[in-house]
Amino acid sequence: GEDVEQSLFLSVREGDSSVINCTYTDSSSTYLYWYKQEPGAGLQLLTYIFSNMDMKQDQRLTVLLNKKDKHLSLRIADTQTGDSAIYFCAEKADSNYQLIWGAGTKLIIKP
Amino acid sequence: GAGVSQSPSNKVTEKGKDVELRCDPISGHTALYWYRQSLGQGLEFLIYFQGNSAPDKSGLPSDRFSAERTGGSVSTLTIQRTQQEDSAVYLCASSPNSGGAHNEQFFGPGTRLTVL
Numbered sequence: 001g002e003d004v005e006q007s008l009f010l011s012v013r014e015g016d017s018s019v020i021n022c023t024y025t026d027s028s029s030t031y032l033y034w035y036k037q038e039p040g041a042g043l044q045l046l047t048y049i050f051s052n053m054d055m056k057q058d059q060r061l062t063v064l065l066n067k068k069d070k071h072l073s074l075r076i077a078d079t080q081t082g083d084s085a086i087y088f089c090a091e092k093a094d095s096n097y098q099l100i101w102g103a104g105t106k107l108i109i110k111p
Numbered sequence: 112g113a114g115v116s117q118s119p120s121n122k123v124t125e126k127g128k129d130v131e132l133r134c135d136p137i138s139g140h141t142a143l144y145w146y147r148q149s150l151g152q153g154l155e156f157l158i159y160f161q162g163n164s165a166p167d168k169s170g171l172p173s174d175r176f177s178a179e180r181t182g183g184s185v186s187t188l189t190i191q192r193t194q195q196e197d198s199a200v201y202l203c204a205s206s207p208n209s210g211g212a213h214n215e216q217f218f219g220p221g222t223r224l225t226v227l
Contacts, residue, residue: 004153031213042115042202042218043154050213088153097142097161097214101153 002026006089006102013110018076020105022089025070029091032065033099034074037086046074046087076107084109113137115219117203123225124193132188132222136205144216145178145188148200157201160186193226200224 004024012018024032030051035043049056049063049072056063062075072091076083089102116135124130136143145157156170160180171177175193180186190197200223204216 035218040220042204042220043216044218045215048213048215090154092214097159098156099154099216103153 002091002093002100004089004091004100004102006087006105008103009106009108011108011110012079014079014081016079018074018079018083018107020074020076020087020089020107022072022074022102023070024072024089024091024100026091026093026100027070028093029070031092032063032072033088033090033092034061034063034072035088035090037088037104039085043088079107079109081109081111083107115203115205115217117201117219117222119222120220121223121225123227125227126195127192129189129191130193130224132190132201132203132224134186134188134203134205134219136184136186136203137207137217138184140205140207140217141183142206142208142214143180143186144204144206145186146202146204147172148202148221154202157188190224193224195226198224198226 006022033048034046036046037043060077064073086104086106088104090099118133141162143160146154158178159167175191178188200221202221203219206216
């Protein structure tokens with residue numbers, strides 16, 4: 001079946017860029033998502049990209065999609081302590097209402 | 112406006128007891144999802160409701176799990192004869208449509224269930 005994989009942890013220094021990576025297996029994916037989960041809270045949509053795009057930028061966030069390699073990344077520029085959270089990658093096939101979720105990457109900010 | 116709410120926020124129960132978890136979706140959202148989040152795991156899909164259609168129960172892990180959605184709004188997830196492996200955070204999400212195109216899911220804060 002479809003699968004989405006992410007590293008479980010990423011540690012960066014405050015002010016540096018964070019790059020969170022995700023790989024997926026479903027070649028029929030149409031939308032790919034990044035959700036953020038802060039401690040004790042539910043998930044919140046951070047950004048998403050349609051599969052016919054290879055890049056999307058929104059302020060400090062840059063999403064890169066390599067559809068050939070089925071690789072998605074989220075870059076957070078000038079990482080701040082408020083960016084500490086778990087970041088989930090998810091993919092969706094056009095014909096399916098379900099999202100396939102990765103296990104989440106916990107972003108740890110070092111002072 | 113109000114987001115998705117869930118209650119209780121925390122539930123501690125003894126093995127073998129039944130529990131009910133509640134979800135209030137965003138008003139007007141036709142789709143409602145239940146997920147289970149275990150430590151270090153992704154979101155495990157449990158059940159999906161869409162309007163008046165029959166729910167997709169394909170993710171329920173055993174017949175001890177059931178869910179209802181009354182009047183197309185509030186949903187209750189029931190776990191009977193709880194086991195320690197049921198301990199997890201149970202997340203509810205709603206969305207304004209059933210899929211097809213981009214379909215943002217709005218999540219509640221979750222219920223943390225601990226089975227002793």
